Ligand SMILES: Nc1ncnc2c1ncn2[C@@H]1O[C@H](COP(=O)(O)OP(=O)(O)O)[C@@H](O)[C@H]1O
């Protein structure tokens with residue numbers, strides 16, 4: 300996949316003669332240090348990362364860590380002090396005023412934390428703002444705006460004013476305004492942070508299902524790990540202007556790069572209370588060593604859309620078989636699964652804490668088998684499902700508070 | 701100390717003389733044209749029977765504000781003015797206020813926009829406004845005479861100068877008060893400066909700008925009265941005559957007329973300004 304956005308050695312230092320700050324950062328000085336000595340504010344310090352076409356990249360960090368500054372450097376609402384922001388081969392930093400304007404129109408849709416809707420315009424007029432700016436004729440742009448309003452479920456509200464809508468609906472308008480543009484990149488700065496937890500979750504779900512259809516490249520800013528886990532194909536973690544870790548949710552959860560990340564991840568320590576039993580899912584298929592041969596096991600796997608299958612013997616868990624091995628065994632005309640049975644997968648008891656599951660998951664490509672004291676298979680845990688269950692449970696937990 | 705005097709007055713006079721000597725023929729010509737314009741406006745307004753215009757203004761006041769109270773007040777107030785025999789001076793005062801306000805808006809609003817956009821112009825314009833507003837109003841009358849001669853045009857000139865500051869100030873303030881996140885959103889979608897101004901900043905600043913225009917109208921009204929001293933006729937002229945002839949009754953009648961006109965204009969402007977506020 301292409302790198303849609305590539306950010307290289309990006310700096311944003313606030314204050315007088317910001318170059319001094321870059322030098323101090325290169326010398327390894329910290330943000331607080333630099334502030335004390337020079338009164339310069341470090342917004343973003345030497346940030347490099349990429350966003351792949353069609354993925355959701357979540358930039359996460361505590362308040363003040365530089366997320367908003369970073370995302371604004373991408374479309375240059377804030378001019379970076381140094382560095383490059385390459386979008387589709389163009390360095391945004393080098394564009395002149397007119398070029399930047401056109402580039403924004405073509406490539407960037409943006410959604411803001413506090414919605415930033417235009418209060419004097421109706422919902423549909425808000426949604427068509429970007430197209431109006433581009434000089435599209437009124438009928439065409441209205442039609443497009445209506446389409447995007449429909450996409451976010453606001454049909455019938457087009458003639459209301461933003462102040463007449465609830466927060467969640469207002470942010471849908473914000474989303475529609477960005478979608479209507481047909482820009483290929485969406486920048487979302489804490490887009491859901493101002494919403495109630497329940498509505499927030501709805502919006503997250505909706506964003507994911509929308510993303511299935513529209514396939515934008517999304518940079519999503521969040522200070523909430525659950526949101527990041529749920530939405531992010533990859534996550535970038537920021538602290539004091541620096542990027543401290545970058546990777547998939549699993550990578551960050553299982554191998555925190557430093558204490559800061561670990562602290563963040565510890566937040567997921569609902570997982571301490573959560574056990575294997577509470578996050579496992581039902582095995583979608585199982586094979587029986589008495590009755591199933593390689594062909595039958597293969598068929599079961601194909602049917603369930605999985606690449607390995609647990610095998611039972613009498614009522615006990617016996618082993619695991621991969622689709623590749625099963626196919627080869629079938630080719631060779633073998634009748635039994637015994638020869639291709641693999642044992643190097645992890646068995647965990649139902650009360651294992653979810654925290655201990657991450658390292659196990661990290662080192663194996665097989666699902667974890669949750670077995671009871673009689674070695675009977677109670678359920679399986681796969682990476683995606685663990686994360687999904689975790690964030691779902693934490694969100695529910697939060698709503699109760 | 702006494703034998704050296706910084707020549708502030710002298711240099712101002714010299715400057716004014718220079719401009720008068722070189723440009724007065726232009727301003728005098730302008731004065732003539734404008735004076736004709738005013739006369740035409742006044743004669744159009746007084747062409748029909750007073751009651752026609754009174755009803756028209758009443759209808760306009762009601763149409764703009766949708767307030768029965770103001771409609772009734774306008775009707776009774778204007779009838780009272782007519783009854784006091786002050787209708788013609790009132791019309792000419794109204795005409796002067798209208799024209800002055802128009803000029804003040806045409807010059808003031810763009811200056812306000814300029815001040816809101818460029819820091820340099822802000823730094824230049826704001827101190828001048830402070831200066832203009834603290835300077836006693838009468839002083840503006842003096843240089844107006846050599847440029848425009850005695851009469852209504854000189855009155856309009858000093859009125860425009862005197863009443864323009866709020867239009868500039870509140871236009872600038874209104875635009876600066878547009879929430880920065882909205883401006884940011886407009887920028888993020890690739891708006892040009894003009895698009896930002898006309899599609900976002902001006903519409904949102906409208907209530908504030910209207911408040912400024914309202915103040916401008918009130919100042920214009922008070923200045924038009926003062927400008928009677930240099931030959932503006934109207935209600936101010938009646939007051940001025942009453943002072944010279946020591947007729948307190950006549951003076952109060954004209955004063956009441958001014959108050960009535962002020963209230964009507966103020967209430968109309970408040971409603972018009974308030975209505976354009978987006979529903980919050
Ligand atoms: N306009 C500005 N002037 C000076 N400092 C700023 C400005 N904007 C942000 N900062 C500083 O940059 C740092 C990062 O801010 P921000 O990007 O808003 O963080 P986040 O979005 O992660 O909460 C903070 O320390 C903040 O004080």
Ligand SMILES: [Mg+2]
Nearest residue numbers: 366367368489
């Ligand atoms: Mg922020």
